[in-house]
Amino acid sequence: MDLWTSTFxxxxxxLTTLFENALSQCSGSPLTITATETPTKLTTAGYPTAYSxxxxxxxxxxxxxxxxxxxxxxxxVDVNCPGDSFTIYNGNSTTDAIxxxxxxxxxxxxxVFWTSxxxxxxxxxTDASTVQRGLQMTYVTAADTSGSACTAEYTLTASSxxxxxxxxxxxxxxxxxxxxxxxxxxxxxxxxxFLEVVFSDIENDDSCRYxxxxxxxxxxxxxxQLIHTECPERTSADSTPSSNLTSSGDSFTIxxxxxxxxxxxxxxxxxxxxxxxxxTTTFSTTSLTSSVAMTxxxxxxxxxxxxxxxxxxxxxxxxxxxxxxxAGAATVLGVIALCWMVKHIKAKKRAKKGLITVRAIAPLPPxxxxxxxxxxxxxxxxxx
Numbered sequence: 001m002d003l004w005t006s007t008f009x010x011x012x013x014x015l016t017t018l019f020e021n022a023l024s025q026c027s028g029s030p031l032t033i034t035a036t037e038t039p040t041k042l043t044t045a046g047y048p049t050a051y052s053x054x055x056x057x058x059x060x061x062x063x064x065x066x067x068x069x070x071x072x073x074x075x076x077v078d079v080n081c082p083g084d085s086f087t088i089y090n091g092n093s094t095t096d097a098i099x100x101x102x103x104x105x106x107x108x109x110x111x112v113f114w115t116s117x118x119x120x121x122x123x124x125x126t127d128a129s130t131v132q133r134g135l136q137m138t139y140v141t142a143a144d145t146s147g148s149a150c151t152a153e154y155t156l157t158a159s160s161x162x163x164x165x166x167x168x169x170x171x172x173x174x175x176x177x178x179x180x181x182x183x184x185x186x187x188x189x190x191x192x193x194f195l196e197v198v199f200s201d202i203e204n205d206d207s208c209r210y211x212x213x214x215x216x217x218x219x220x221x222x223x224x225q226l227i228h229t230e231c232p233e234r235t236s237a238d239s240t241p242s243s244n245l246t247s248s249g250d251s252f253t254i255x256x257x258x259x260x261x262x263x264x265x266x267x268x269x270x271x272x273x274x275x276x277x278x279x280t281t282t283f284s285t286t287s288l289t290s291s292v293a294m295t296x297x298x299x300x301x302x303x304x305x306x307x308x309x310x311x312x313x314x315x316x317x318x319x320x321x322x323x324x325x326x327a328g329a330a331t332v333l334g335v336i337a338l339c340w341m342v343k344h345i346k347a348k349k350r351a352k353k354g355l356i357t358v359r360a361i362a363p364l365p366p367x368x369x370x371x372x373x374x375x376x377x378x379x380x381x382x383x384x
Contacts, residue, residue: 025057026056034061037142039139039199039237042061042136042137043134044135044136045134048134050133051084051124051126052126052131053126054126061122064118064141065143067118068141069114069171070118070139070141071139071140071170071171071265072112072113072114072122073111074107074111074135075136077106078106079135080132082104083126083128085104085124086104086135087100089123092118092121099113099114112201114172122137140199142170142199144168144169146168146169146180149180149182150168150178156182156185158185158193159272162271163272164198164269164271165268165271167267169266170267173264173266174263174266175258176260176263177260180257181254182255183253184271186251186274188250191250192246192250193274194244194272194273194274195247195269197268197269199235200235200268201234201264201266201267202266208230210258210259215227215229215254216254234265
């Protein structure tokens, strides 16, 4: 399928859908549309060029939940008076109470309506005369999840599934002279929280001197953790979210404060947590545990092998050491014995062949003796 064919099919599908919706909402059967927490646009057929003559159109807006209320507001009204008009009913029938209408005229001023229940019915009627641009409206719904935040800090736990936080009394107006505080935390300290303001309607002021919503990164309210302040005009369906924030830790703190006048409808905040990849962590931990176990097992085996080798070496070395000790001792004794024998032999030889020196004895006084009894007059060297 080429590009031109694909483009034509897409264009034809859009036109067919619009035509079917126009037929549905303007043929005596209301077009049922389901609202969500995201602001969604509703327009009359032909907007913003021109609507047609002799129309009677109906849209039934459904919150989808029994008792959950709707908020509707006009972004642009250009309806010819007096023959053309629109009406908003507080329910699913023209017999229910009227929230607005019949209304006509040209107004860029936003009008706001909120239901007491699940449904809102919008009707649009034209005659055979002059036509104008028509009507554009925005609708949104959310359950009031503010809890007890306006009397004490209210804690909410984020999960992987998106959840929504609203101001007190939504879609009605928040209270005057209020100071409401919410703490949104992740389910684990290893995760972070993602936060998006999908709808906001707070008394507008350039410096937010009167009413304001502030967001802190973390659980503490201090200047260096203030990351967002707003007091915007009402969010339209064409607006991008005023803030997309991710916490640096595991939580956010949100405060809505108001003065004594000009209350508005507050906010809808979507939040969820970014999980740590537990699968990867578990795998890594298991792998690490296995590695440690294998390393420990290997070290144990190596130690056992070393101990076995050492034991074997000891078994081999002990006889060698004993033999060496005996041999050393025998050698020493042999040397000692040899020295003793040599010394003994030398002493013996000296006794047999040694020279004896006889000292001369001083001569006695001369006597009258015969020649036979005379002593020698000098020393005599005698040999034994």
